[in-house]
Amino acid sequence: MSAASIASFSGRSVLVTGGAGFVGSHVADRLLSQGAEVSILDNFSTGWHQFVPAGARLVEGDLLDPGAVRRALEGCEFVFHLAANADVKDNLLQPRKCIEQNVVGTQNLLEGMRAAGVRGVAFASTGAVYGEATVVPTPEHAPFPVQTSIYGTSKLAAEGLLTSYALGYGFRVWIFRFVSLLGPRYTHGHVIDFWRRLRRDPTRLDVLGNGRQKKSYLHVGDCVSGMLVAIGGSGEPINVFNLGHHEWVEVDESIAVITATLGVKPRIVYAGGERGWVGDSPRVLLDAARLRALGWAPTRSIPESIVETLAFLEASPFVNDRQIPPEGLPR
Amino acid sequence: MSAASIASFSGRSVLVTGGAGFVGSHVADRLLSQGAEVSILDNFSTGWHQFVPAGARLVEGDLLDPGAVRRALEGCEFVFHLAANADVKDNLLQPRKCIEQNVVGTQNLLEGMRAAGVRGVAFASTGAVYGEATVVPTPEHAPFPVQTSIYGTSKLAAEGLLTSYALGYGFRVWIFRFVSLLGPRYTHGHVIDFWRRLRRDPTRLDVLGNGRQKKSYLHVGDCVSGMLVAIGGSGEPINVFNLGHHEWVEVDESIAVITATLGVKPRIVYAGGERGWVGDSPRVLLDAARLRALGWAPTRSIPESIVETLAFLEASPFVNDRQIPPEGLPR
Numbered sequence: 001m002s003a004a005s006i007a008s009f010s011g012r013s014v015l016v017t018g019g020a021g022f023v024g025s026h027v028a029d030r031l032l033s034q035g036a037e038v039s040i041l042d043n044f045s046t047g048w049h050q051f052v053p054a055g056a057r058l059v060e061g062d063l064l065d066p067g068a069v070r071r072a073l074e075g076c077e078f079v080f081h082l083a084a085n086a087d088v089k090d091n092l093l094q095p096r097k098c099i100e101q102n103v104v105g106t107q108n109l110l111e112g113m114r115a116a117g118v119r120g121v122a123f124a125s126t127g128a129v130y131g132e133a134t135v136v137p138t139p140e141h142a143p144f145p146v147q148t149s150i151y152g153t154s155k156l157a158a159e160g161l162l163t164s165y166a167l168g169y170g171f172r173v174w175i176f177r178f179v180s181l182l183g184p185r186y187t188h189g190h191v192i193d194f195w196r197r198l199r200r201d202p203t204r205l206d207v208l209g210n211g212r213q214k215k216s217y218l219h220v221g222d223c224v225s226g227m228l229v230a231i232g233g234s235g236e237p238i239n240v241f242n243l244g245h246h247e248w249v250e251v252d253e254s255i256a257v258i259t260a261t262l263g264v265k266p267r268i269v270y271a272g273g274e275r276g277w278v279g280d281s282p283r284v285l286l287d288a289a290r291l292r293a294l295g296w297a298p299t300r301s302i303p304e305s306i307v308e309t310l311a312f313l314e315a316s317p318f319v320n321d322r323q324i325p326p327e328g329l330p331r
Numbered sequence: 332m333s334a335a336s337i338a339s340f341s342g343r344s345v346l347v348t349g350g351a352g353f354v355g356s357h358v359a360d361r362l363l364s365q366g367a368e369v370s371i372l373d374n375f376s377t378g379w380h381q382f383v384p385a386g387a388r389l390v391e392g393d394l395l396d397p398g399a400v401r402r403a404l405e406g407c408e409f410v411f412h413l414a415a416n417a418d419v420k421d422n423l424l425q426p427r428k429c430i431e432q433n434v435v436g437t438q439n440l441l442e443g444m445r446a447a448g449v450r451g452v453a454f455a456s457t458g459a460v461y462g463e464a465t466v467v468p469t470p471e472h473a474p475f476p477v478q479t480s481i482y483g484t485s486k487l488a489a490e491g492l493l494t495s496y497a498l499g500y501g502f503r504v505w506i507f508r509f510v511s512l513l514g515p516r517y518t519h520g521h522v523i524d525f526w527r528r529l530r531r532d533p534t535r536l537d538v539l540g541n542g543r544q545k546k547s548y549l550h551v552g553d554c555v556s557g558m559l560v561a562i563g564g565s566g567e568p569i570n571v572f573n574l575g576h577h578e579w580v581e582v583d584e585s586i587a588v589i590t591a592t593l594g595v596k597p598r599i600v601y602a603g604g605e606r607g608w609v610g611d612s613p614r615v616l617l618d619a620a621r622l623r624a625l626g627w628a629p630t631r632s633i634p635e636s637i638v639e640t641l642a643f644l645e646a647s648p649f650v651n652d653r654q655i656p657p658e659g660l661p662r
Contacts, residue, residue: 095442102489103430130475142474144472145492146494149495150457150492153491153492157491163478164423167610221650238477240477278499
C-alpha cells in the first residue's frame with residue numbers, strides 16, 4: 001500500500017458517532033494515533049464502555065436527541081458517522097428501529113452539522129444496498145437493485161441524505177459500502193452466533209440456511225485503512241466506495257475454520273433454504289476496484305480474520321453476557 | 332390498448348391516500364366508476380376538498396397519526412398510496428419534511444396495513460429516484476444512481492420499505508416511477524408556475540435554468556390507466572414500473588405552447604444554468620417498455636396535456652388562491 005495517500009487527521013478535531021462500537025472504536029483509535037482530537041457520540045445500545053479509547057471525549061447520547069448531537073459536534077471539523085442499527089438479520093422484528101436510527105438519526109446528525117458549519121463526513125453504508133445483486137462481484141454502478149431488507153433500505157436512504165446534502169448544502173461526503181467485518185471487538189454476526197452456540201453445546205451446531213451462502217468479509221483494520229486511503233485519495237463532493245475483500249467464503253468453510261480453531265466437532269444441522277433469513281443475500285462479493293486503484297488492498301485473509309475474531313471472543317467473556325435487551329447489564 | 336388487461340376493483344374496498352390530491356382524486360374517480368368502495372385519507376396540506384369525489388368515504392387526517400391510518404384502513408382490501416410531500420424543487424428549504432411524510436408516513440401506513448391484514452398496495456414513486464440518469468431513456472434496471480434530492484431519496488426509501496415488506500410480511504406491491512404529470516386538477520409544477528407569473532405580468536416570464544432542460548410529462552388519465560394495466564397484468568410480490576411518455580419536451584417548447592395558448596408574448600428571462608434548481612435533472616425520459624409490453628400506451632401528446640392543464644387552471648381560480656403556508660385559506 002506504499003502508493004496510497006492516507007488521510008491524516010493530525011491536529012484536527014473529529015467526531016466519531018458510534019465510537020464505542022466495533023468499527024467506530026477502531027476508527028477512534030486510528031485517529032488518536034494520528035494525533036487527532038477525537039469526540040465520540042454513542043448511546044451504548046450496542047457499544048461498550050470497554051471499547052472507548054483513552055483520550056477521546058465521550059458524549060453519551062442518542063442521534064435522535066438534537067441536544068446530544070449538538071454537544072458532540074462542538075468544535076469538530078469532520079465526522080465519521082458509524083452509529084447505526086446494524087441488526088440486518090432481525091430487522092423485521094422491529095421494523096421501525098432501522099428507519100428511526102439510521103434515517104431519522106442520520107438526518108439529525110446532518111442537520112446538526114449544517115447548524116454547526118461542519119461539512120465533511122464519512123459514512124458506513126453496506127453492501128446490503130445491492131439487495132440480491134445480479135452482477136457479482138458487484139461494482140458501485142451495478143444495476144438499480146430491489147431493496148430486500150429494511151436495514152439496506154435505511155442505509156440507502158442515509159446515503160441519499162448525504163448525497164443530497166452534498167449537492168444542496170455544500171457537504172463533502174464519503175460513502176463506504178462495507179461487507180461484513182471481522183476482528184477484535186466484533187460482537188455481532190455469524191462468528192459470534194456460532195461461537196455462542198458451540199460454547200453452549202459443542203456437539204451440535206444449528207445453521208441458518210443450507211451452508212452454501214458465500215460471502216466476503218473484511219478485517220476491521222483493513223476497513224479503517226480503506227476509509228483513510230479513500231479520503232486521502234478522493235475529494236469530490238460525493239465519493240462512493242465499495243469496501244470489501246476480493247476473497248469470499250461459504251458458510252461451511254467458515255464453520256470449518258471456527259470448529260477447527262475451537263477444537264470441536266459438532267454435528268451440523270441446517271435449517272435449509274438458500275437464504276439464512278428473509279432479505280439475506282446468498283452471494284455477497286463487492287468489486288472494490290475503485291478503492292484498489294487508490295493503492296488499498298486487504299492485508300489479512302478471511303480465515304485469518306475469523307481466527308483473530310475468535311481469539312478476541314475467547315479473551316472477552318463480557319461480550320457474551322449481553323443479551324437482548326441490553327439495558328441494565330453491567331458495563 | 333385493446334390487449335391490455337385492466338385491473339378491476341369492482342365490489343372491492345380500496346383506500347386512496349392523498350385521495351384529495353391531483354393524482355389521488357383521479358384514481359378515486361376511476362375506482363368509483365368501476366364500482367369500488369373508496370375511502371380517502373388526506374390531510375389537505377396540498378389536497379383540495381373540491382377534488383374529493385362524491386361517494387367516497389373521507390377520513391381527514393395525517394399519515395403520521397396512527398389513529399387516522401387505522402380508521403382509514405377499516406374494511407379495506409387494497410391501498411393506492413399517493414399521499415406525499417411532492418415538493419421536489421423546494422425540499423432543501425424544509426429538509427426534514429420529505430423524510431417525515433414520505434418515509435415515516437409510508438412506514439406508518441405499512442404498519443397499519445400489517446395490523447389490519449391488508450397486503451396489497453400500489454405506490455406513486457418518481458423518476459427522480461434515477462437522479463441524473465446516465466442512461467436515457469432510463470429503464471427500471473438503470474445503473475445504480477446517486478440520489479440528487481431529498482425528495483428522490485425519500486421516495487426511494489419508501490420503495491425499499493414496500494419491497495422489504497413484500498419479502499418480509501407477504502405484501503404484494505406495485506411501485507410506479509412517474510414522470511411529472513399534467514391534466515385536470517394539476518396544482519403544482521412548472522405549468523402553474525408559469526401560468527401564475529404570466530397572469531401577474533404577461534410581458535415578462537422568468538425561467539429557472541437555461542430553458543434547455545428536456546423532460547417527459549404524462550397526462551394524469553394515462554397515468555391512472557397505466558397503473559390499472561400494470562396491476563391487471565402483473566402479480567409478483569414486487570412489481571416495479573416506469574410510467575412515462577415516450578415523448579419529451581424542452582422547457583422552451585413548453586413555454587411556446589403555454590404562451591400561444593394564453594395569447595401572450597412575454598420577454599423570456601433565464602436564470603441560467605443547466606439545472607432549474609439543486610437536484611434538478613436536466614434530462615428526464617423514462618423507458619416504459621415494461622408497461623407497454625402489457626398493452627399500455629399514452630393517449631395524449633405532451634402539448635395536448637399542457638393545453639388541457641391550462642384550461643383547468645383558467646377554469647379553477649381557486650388553485651391560485653392558495654399560497655404558502657396553505658393553512659387557514661378558504662376551502
